[in-house]
Amino acid sequence: MNNIFSNNYAFKYDVNLDNNIHSYIGAKKDESESIKFNNLDYYRNGSMFLVKGDTWTNTNNPYIFGEYFDTLNIKKILEKSHFVSKTMFENGTTAFNFVISSNTLNSILYGMNTDYDEVPNEVILYTDVTRNVNKITFNLDSLCRNNKICNYGLKINLEYDMFGEVEGIVNPMDN
Secondary structure, X not given: OHHHHOOXXXXXXXXXXOOEEEEEEEEEEOOEEEEEEOOEEEEEEOOEEEEEOOOEEEEOOOOOOHHHOOHHHHHHHHHHOEEEEEEEOOOOXXXXXXXXXXXXXXXXXXXXXXXXXXXXXXXXXXXXXXXXXXXXXXXXHHHHHHOOOOOOOEEEEEEEEOOOOOOOXXXXXXX
């Protein structure tokens, strides 16, 4: 996980909400991100987002469920998750399966105190042959139905690559 926590990587985030997929592709270096979403280019620095049209302009956060992309939140979620199993594949990939309740996620991410009796949500960490986490999957069907933010399900896949290789991401307004 240290490579992810270093905030220097390329990424692909897929959010599947009720079978509608929202894909974000980009790179992150510290607080800056270069993002492609819905055929538009975005720049992010902290909470500031810019979108490229004829010129770069301020815009709203294009991420849905972006709280699950944040490395500090990922760390908090993993600290509160319970290990279930480990699956090793012939290609050297390993999947570590965890569960976490919607009540815990609501507390960590939304400051809500809930008391759902439920099937827990799943968090799966995938490592490559060098034991670096390169994919995280959140299966959040229970959370999204309990919180009434979906009809069917919510699955978030975070894929990481090029750890430590992203050069500086320049604010396009500085050009």
